[in-house]
Amino acid sequence: MLDIKRIRNNPDEIKIGLKNKGIDPEIDKILEIDKKMRHLKNQTDELKHRRNIVSKEISLKKKNKEDASNSIAEMQKVSKTIKENDNEIQKYKSLLNELLFNTPNIPHKSTPIGKSEKDNVVIREVGKKKVFDFSIKDHIELAEDNSLIDFKRGAKIAGSGFPLYTGEGAKLERSIINFMLDIHTTKHGYKEIFPPFMASIKSTTTTGQLPKFGDDMYSVNEDGLYLVPTAEVPVTNIHQEEILDVKNLPTKYTAYSACFRKEAGSYGKNTRGLQRLHQFNKVELVQFAHPEKSYQVLEEIVSNAETILKKLNLPYRVIELCTGDLSFASSKCYDIELWSPATEKWLEVSSCSNFEDFQARRGNIKFRESNKVHFVHTLNGSGVATPRLMIALLENYQREDGSIEIPKVLVPYFGKKEIRKN
């Protein structure tokens, strides 16, 4: 959530930022309510001050066995007014909160201005697209031929978008997850977390899914819980309502989780096979950073994710999202995309964002530095999501005879050098 003081002091800066994001800002409405609320609060605080003084007088009088009924009568009236005012203030506050919680973060000044994904900027392309001297298969054919994934039975169990990994497919998935976690914990200094896969209304509000995007998540209404769309939700909320010691910044967590997304309205194109799923696996990177360091940390997270792809020797590119393509909560965001040779398309496997203090304000996550308290900056990035990684891996490592080579770094995890149908 945006800082109300910042809105008060620099309304134009905020308006421009939101416009760049393609949002029609309600800043004037916010300012108007804020002004009314503060005015009433001032009046009411004065009344409360008066009441505090008279209450002490009453206390003294009673001790001395004097008559206090006049004071009490006066305070009865005052208290009534205070109560009415407090109710009014509360109304303004919840109105203000509703507006603020529905207002997105504003882009960082370095974020390229643009309207849609067409205006995103390619930062770098790493690795060479492999040239095949035979006609290649796509990941669906490869997965089915080698009995790695049973899409039909997955659909039978839960519907489309719920893949059933079987045999070596299941083991390969597990190998990838373990490989990524091991790299991030041993080489990049992250602490491993295994979080709950459901999160409360409050937690999903911290990270920005609620109140606006509740429809994108699966929910268990009777318990007020949401299936996590990403481990970002539980992991960011580890320090909800806490004040961290500046010595502990940055705090770095990595977590595997299953991710659940409704992906409503996205049927049809680009949903075949593993491209777009209701349930998928992801290893997430989350950092709580000092505000002065957070943009450095963002670059670090991107490079941590890139390390995985480099070690797997897969061609990828890093793009920077333009203001119009930026998500609700983020100020700056890089996506990493893997090359799918069969479809000749780039597939997003990671999204690395700096949310600055946007989530920290919502979740009240702070740090103390020389006796002063500030909001932390939160950042996260996928390191990385498995389904599209699996697509790239199967397609890039396929051989002419239909077998699949296992990348060197995965062999210790997978236990074999190749997948070959008997």
Place this chain on the structure above:
RNA sequence: GGAGAGAUGGCAGAGUCCGGUUGAAUGCGCCGCACUCGAAAUGCGGUUUCCGAUUUUUCGGAACGGGGGUUCGAAUCCCUUUCUCUCCGCCA
């Protein structure tokens, strides 16, 4: 799921029965200063957060898990809710 107990500052822990200068004793921790060549020990001082006004300072308000109520006044009384612990039940 049933019965009971509890939730207080960074931590531990008083206060709650009997409502009134208690934002909160005490201890630990932390910061500063003194002592010391230095450290330890000791002594002195400081140390919650949020909101508003005014601003190099200060003033006012709020908060004792959350929400509501009673009252001139609530950490303290009442209701409700969440969580934790103990016992029972169920269970991987």
